[in-house]
Amino acid sequence: MRGDGADAMGEIGDRIIAVTGANGFVGRACVAEARRRGHPVLALCRSAPLPEWEADAGVTVARIDLSTDGDRLPALLAPVEALIHAAAFMGDSPEVLARDTLAATGAVLAACRAADIRLVMISSLAVYDTDALSPGDAVTEASPLIALAPDALDQPEAYLRSVRDPYAGAKRLQEAMMAQHGGAEGSWILRSGAIWGPGRSWHALQGFWASKLFVTIGSDGELPLAHVDHVARVAVGCAQTAPQGESVLNVFDEDRPTRARFLTAHRRCYGWPRLNVTVPYGAWLALVRLLKPMANRLPGLFREPILRARMMPLRYPNTALRSAFPGEDADTFEGLMARTREAET
Template sequence: MGKLTVVITGAGGFLGRACVAEARRRELPVLALYRSTLPADWAGDAGITPLQLDLTATDAADRLRAALPGDCAIIHAAAHLGGDPAAVARDTLSATRTLREVWRDSAARLVLISSLAVYDTDALSPGEALNEASPLIPLPDTPEQARDAYAGSKRLQEALFLSDAGFEDGWILRPGALWGPGRTWHGMQGFWASKLFVTIGSHGELPLAHVDLCAEIAVEAAHAPTSGPGIVNVFDDDRPTRARFLRAHRRCFGWPRLNVTVPYRAWLALARLLKPVSGHLPGLFRESILRARLMPLRYPNTRMRSAFPGEDVDTFEGLMARAAEDRA
């Protein structure tokens, strides 16, 4: 593996920091783009060149072009993680357009961090396998026209690169629910009702992707040519059910203490009953969002392991215990 520089956008975020750590573990030089706070653990590492840069700023393209090394690969992890339409339009799509402008003038391979959210689960049935051949949500004109603004922004973000002939040897990684030390909970389990947690469904795999696994795959992809583009879902090898996740989290962290499980089909029936007023209710009362987050499916990572051989460093319970130890 050559010593090309790994350029990481969103380097101060949950996944971005893991990508920086993985690249430095491999002794690769890093140009780390961050927007606000410089991570303290970068101090004293001469292999990390931090660059405070807002990709939506008017001078962002010129500043990035001037800083970009000649021999580099780019991991684009910067994005808005919420559902606010204005924020995703700015921090995901506008930022990506700036990066794309600079990337097109370079010879860098690009690794785009997309999301499982781009798949159209309305076209699937409980128990089916979701893989790279599964249908995608229709391409919207704006993020808010999709199932939710986050999914719409990721679909549009992918389209920006897939329409470009220069992306032939690039990668699109679609992680599931990212988790790891400092972020062990996720939004695909159910919802809180005061101190009671309501799990919707106990069967079906959770599409978890440990942050260190995703960082490892991203840094590998930065060095890996593909006759592509290469599109890969990123899921852990050991994927727990919701019931198994709940047991492990309670054992390691002590919560949620109060829990009730509602069958998925029962909640789906309720969502359909409330469809006439669903626009005024939280997302899990809307069928499309419910299916995307909680429908029991299977999530094979066959293509990922074919392109990037390896295995989880521990069982799911072992990784959860490690996350608890890191917190302590």
């Protein structure tokens, strides 16, 4: 690992890939994948660098708060060829999202545009408007997106307070900012599914806990999972390559389990949840509609828009991804779950 700043990067050479949020779940995997392919990496992170980088002279760390220190970016990015923007706030506070996701993205966009750097934006499945979909539909890059208010880019906090899911609204605004301001020609947007992997085997699309009992909202729909190693491989591939056609890609695992299959595999590898009851999606939806008059006082999955966004049985084809990047995933879903568990021990 080399020291802080552009001077240290100058010693490494060209084809440098920068990664924001480099010490986060996705960023860490992107750094590892870029190094596996032989690229020097500029790891941009707000907190301490990862111990695993200390012995790697191909990783240069720059500690930076993108939301407040964006004026440092142009100098840092001077030798960089492409940037993977993985930094984002994962919570639902409109104020923090506006600062740590949107202001940070504005700084990244400005720096990439000025330096003509290819940008790979890590977006999310959450940008799709599930109110416009029906059970059984396929979610593709052409599916409708969450609507933007006319002044959403000028008043992001107000917009984030008005949408059903502030995190989803922030990812939608990130994409709108990129469409308005852009990075270099040949930049990408990756709409990933629910990202999982070592240290994050579970996900938020299964159901909910009721004390020690887990309630699965079951259906024959696919879980839109995206293993973190798969996301990193696609992101680094995009950093290396200009799009030949569509520059927006959905990123899902090739083998997408149902919730019942996920539950079985997770129990086999991790031993939990021990107690589970499965309620069919249709039955849960009927209950939610009965409770609509008191929906504002109930948790998220008792509100129909949130239920539809997280649990509606849908299909998630990888057609565009495989067209842009032919190949296969590392393993079946069950194999990936076993590998994930093994990596944690």
